[in-house]
Every structure is written in C-alpha cells, then in structure tokens.
Amino acid sequence: MNDDITAGAATGERDDLLTVTDLRQYFPVREGLLRRQTGAVQAVDGLNFSVKRGETLSLVGESGCGKTTTGRMLTRLIEPTDGKIIFEGRDITHQSMKQLRPLRREVQMIFQDPYSSLNPRHTVGTIVGAPFKLQDVKTENGVKKAVQDLLALVGLSPEHYNRYPHEFSGGQRQRIGIARTLALRPKLIVADEPVSALDVSIQAQVINLMEDLQEEFNLTYVMIAHDLSIVRHVSDRVAVMYLGKIVEIGEASRVYTNAMHPYTTALLSAVPVPDPSRRTKRDRIRLTGDVPSPLNPPPACRFHTRCWKAQDICKTQEPPMRELEPGHEVACHFPENLATVNSSPQPATAAS
Numbered sequence: 527m528n529d530d531i532t533a534g535a536a537t538g539e540r541d542d543l544l545t546v547t548d549l550r551q552y553f554p555v556r557e558g559l560l561r562r563q564t565g566a567v568q569a570v571d572g573l574n575f576s577v578k579r580g581e582t583l584s585l586v587g588e589s590g591c592g593k594t595t596t597g598r599m600l601t602r603l604i605e606p607t608d609g610k611i612i613f614e615g616r617d618i619t620h621q622s623m624k625q626l627r628p629l630r631r632e633v634q635m636i637f638q639d640p641y642s643s644l645n646p647r648h649t650v651g652t653i654v655g656a657p658f659k660l661q662d663v664k665t666e667n668g669v670k671k672a673v674q675d676l677l678a679l680v681g682l683s684p685e686h687y688n689r690y691p692h693e694f695s696g697g698q699r700q701r702i703g704i705a706r707t708l709a710l711r712p713k714l715i716v717a718d719e720p721v722s723a724l725d726v727s728i729q730a731q732v733i734n735l736m737e738d739l740q741e742e743f744n745l746t747y748v749m750i751a752h753d754l755s756i757v758r759h760v761s762d763r764v765a766v767m768y769l770g771k772i773v774e775i776g777e778a779s780r781v782y783t784n785a786m787h788p789y790t791t792a793l794l795s796a797v798p799v800p801d802p803s804r805r806t807k808r809d810r811i812r813l814t815g816d817v818p819s820p821l822n823p824p825p826a827c828r829f830h831t832r833c834w835k836a837q838d839i840c841k842t843q844e845p846p847m848r849e850l851e852p853g854h855e856v857a858c859h860f861p862e863n864l865a866t867v868n869s870s871p872q873p874a875t876a877a878s
Contacts, residue, residue, distance in 0.1 A: 542612075543714060543746050544577040544600065549609035551595050555821065568820045569595045571770040573609070574847070577714070577746055584749040584757045584778070586793070587767035588817060593750045594638075596767075597716040600748060601635045602626055613714070631661055634712040638719040640699035644691040650677070650702055651687040657709040676705040680735060697728035704735065711743065718750045733760055754797045758782055763853075766790045769828040770820055772847075776854030786850060786861040788833050827859065835860045 550573075552566040570592040577583045585593045598604045600611060602618060611619045618629060637643035644653055654673045658665060665672040674684035680701040691699055700720060707715060720736070721729040733756060739745060751757050757764060758778060765775040766787060774787040785791045792811040813832045818824050824831050830840040839859050847857045850864070 541579060542576045543579045543614060544748075545610075545612040546573055546575050546600070547610040547612070549573040549596070549599060549611065550607045551592070551599055551604070552607045565821055568770050568823055570599070570606075571823075573772055575765055575772065575775060577748060578762075579713075579746055580740075580744050581762040582740070582747040582749055582760055584751055584761040584764045585767055586751055586754060586757055586764060589752065590769075590817060590820070591767040592770040592820075593752075593767055594718055597635065597718050597748065597750050600714075601633050601716050602629065603635070627661075631657075631663075631710040632713045634707040634710070634715050636700075636703055636707050636715060636717040636720045639723050640696050640703055641691075641723070643703055644699055646691050649688050649690055653691070653702065654706045654709060657706065661710060663710065672709070673705075676708060677702075679708070679739075680705045681731075695728075696724050697732060700724060700732055701735070704732075704739070708739065708743070712745070714746045714748070716748045716750070719752065720749075721756065722751070722753065729756065736760070754782075754793060766793070769818060769823055771828060771857070773829065773858065774854075774856045775847075776851075780851065780854045784851075784854075784863050786854070786856040786863055787829075787858050788835050788860075788862060789829050791862050827857075 549570060550568075551570040552568055554563045555565040555567060556562060557564045573596060575583070585596060587593055595604070599606045602611075602621070606619055609619065610617060613629070613633065618626070621629070651670060651673050654676055655669045657663070658669050658672065670687065674687055677684050677686055682698060682701055682705070686694075691702070694702065700723075704720075717736070721732050724732060736747070737760060740747060747760075749757065749760060761778040763776065764778045764781045765772050766781070766789065767773070768789050774781060774785070774790045781790065782794065785794055792813050795809065795811040811834075815832050818828065818831055824841075826842050826844045827833070827836070827840040830836040833840065837860070843859075845857045845859045847855050849855045850861060
C-alpha cells in the first residue's frame with residue numbers, strides 16, 4: 527500500500543481521482559432474421575464507488591460477475607449503458623473518441639493475458655514506444671532512449687529493445703506490458719488480473735514491481751482479481767462483486783478480518799493458508815447451485831438463491847448498501863459478524 531495516502535490525507539490532498547455513480551452495462555440479446563432485441567445481459571448493474579489518489583481499490587468476485595466489464599468502462603474501451611464516470615472532475619461517460627484522446631495519457635490498462643496483449647509482429651521497442659508516437663509526445667533524448675529507460679525501470683535489459691515478444695517468458699511479457707502502460711506517466715491504471723496467467727513463482731515479482739512503481743510515481747490502481755490472497759497484500763480497499771453488483775466494500779483489513787456479507791464470507795473460507803502453524807480450524811462454506819444468469823438475474827437480493835441465511839425479505843426487497851462500521855458498507859438484510867461492531871441484527875429496510 528502507498529504510504530503517500532496517509533501523507534496526502536494529512537495535507538488535504540487526498541481527493542477523489544475517480545467517481546462512479548449508478549454505472550450500468552447491458553449487452554443486448556438479439557434473435558431472429560430482423561435481429562430484434564429480446565433481452566439484455568445485465569453485466570454491470572448500478573455500481574457506486576470512488577477511488578482516491580494514490581490508493582489501490584480491488585474489485586473481486588467470481589468469473590462473470592462484471593469485473594472486467596467495469597474495468598473496460600473505466601478506461602472507456604466500451605461505452606456505459608447508463609450512469610456516470612467522473613475523472614478529475616470531468617464527466618467522461620459518453621465522450622467521443624476525439625475528446626477521449628487526451629484522457630488516454632492519464633488512464634491506462636494492464637491486460638490479463640501477456641501472450642495476446644502484445645503484437646507478435648512488432649519488436650519490444652515498437653510496442654513500448656507506440657504511446658509516444660500515438661500521442662505525439664516528444665522525449666528529451668529520443669523515443670529509443672525513453673523506451674530503454676522504461677525497460678530498465680520494469681526490470682528488463684535495455685538490450686531487449688530489438689527483440690520480439692515470443693523471445694520472452696510470460697512474466698517478462700507482462701513487464702513489457704507494464705512498461706508500455708507507464709510510457710505516458712498515467713494517473714490511473716486499471717489492472718485486469720495482471721498475474722493470473724503467470725506462474726505462482728513469478729506472480730509475487732510482478733506484484734512487488736507494481737507496488738514499487740506505485741510508490742515511485744504516485745499511481746492509482748483499480749485492481750481486478752479473483753485471487754483473494756494476492757488482493758489482500760496490495761489493496762487499500764476491496765469491493766466484492768456478485769452478478770453485476772457490489773455487495774460489500776471497505777478497507778481491506780476490515781473486509782478480510784470482519785467480512786459481513788455471506789458471499790464474502792464464503793469466498794474467504796476458500797482461501798488456502800500456506801503456513802501450517804498459522805492454520806486454524808474453520809469450516810469451508812460450499813455454495814450450492816450455479817451462479818444465476820445475468821440475462822435473467824434473481825429479483826431483490828441476487829445472492830438469495832445460494833445464500834444459507836436467505837429469508838422471505840431477501841426474495842422481495844433489495845437490500846440497500848449500509849455503512850455498518852466506518853468505511854465498511856454492506857448490502858445484506860442479515861449481515862455476518864454484527865456482534866463485533868455492536869449493530870443490531872435486524873433486517874435492513876429501504877429507509878435504513
């Protein structure tokens with residue numbers, strides 16, 4: 527985590543870099559000869575969150591919950607169906623490609639697969655130097671020197687400038703992708719599962735590199751991941767997603783030690799503890815049934831079809847997002863671990 531966050535808060539400089547309000551992405555489903563719309567996949571349905579300068583916010587959840595779609599909307603690779611994305615006070619939700627051109631220098635993305643995100647026909651120098659040419663950025667000592675400096679920054683040799691992606695391992699390719707992302711010194715980086723395609727032995731190296739770069743350049747990360755053990759060590763705050771909605775959000779330490787949504791509790795119960803001396807007896811929570819289709823999600827609480835605490839109110843009334851402890855919000859009628867925050871275990875109401 528970035529120590530600059532604490533300093534920024536003390537000086538009043540820690541403001542919201544990114545604010546998302548009621549963000550939605552519905553993908554139309556068309557059938558028949560006339561391609562008429564018969565439904566819509568509700569990939570993301572009403573997200574609300576903000577990201578402070580210099581912090582790392584992680585979006586976690588099962589595959590298909592809308593994490594990657596959210597990341598692509600934040601970088602405006604796809605246009606949202608509804609809602610607002612405010613970056614540094616500017617509404618970028620529906621800006622044109624021409625209007626977005628300056629934004630590309632400030633918001634970048636690290637892609638999940640280092641094997642398909644690099645053009646195999648281009649050299650490393652061409653790949654990493656592309657942002658300078660696309661944005662017509664002049665460098666002090668030329669593009670080649672700037673690219674070599676970036677390669678050294680991410681732990682690669684400047685001599686790799688003329689090599690091709692197939693000559694590198696997966697971890698090295700991801701470093702090349704990170705170097706390309708850093709070329710224009712962005713303020714916000716959306717990292718879409720940056721280490722999930724890498725060997726376990728390499729994952730820690732790439733994560734440590736990202737943390738070092740964050741500290742050096744005061745970067746802000748939105749990290750998309752499903753590996754909760756990695757997220758725990760890099761995040762300032764964690765947002766847990768289920769079927770297109772955020773069900774719990776708060777400081778990473780609070781979410782991991784005092785998870786309140788049943789879905790979060792189930793996810794954490796599956797995280798392995800590698801050190802036998804630190805293992806404690808705990809019950810693995812096995813969720814029954816499959817994740818419902820986002821084409822026809824369950825009414826009210828979307829988790830009620832798999833939740834062991836579900837009651838009638840969960841099937842008829844959507845739980846509002848409530849702050850049950852400072853900085854820790856949960857959308858659940860019957861949250862877990864309420865005794866630790868001295869809250870009354872009563873079901874939420876719309877007025878709560």
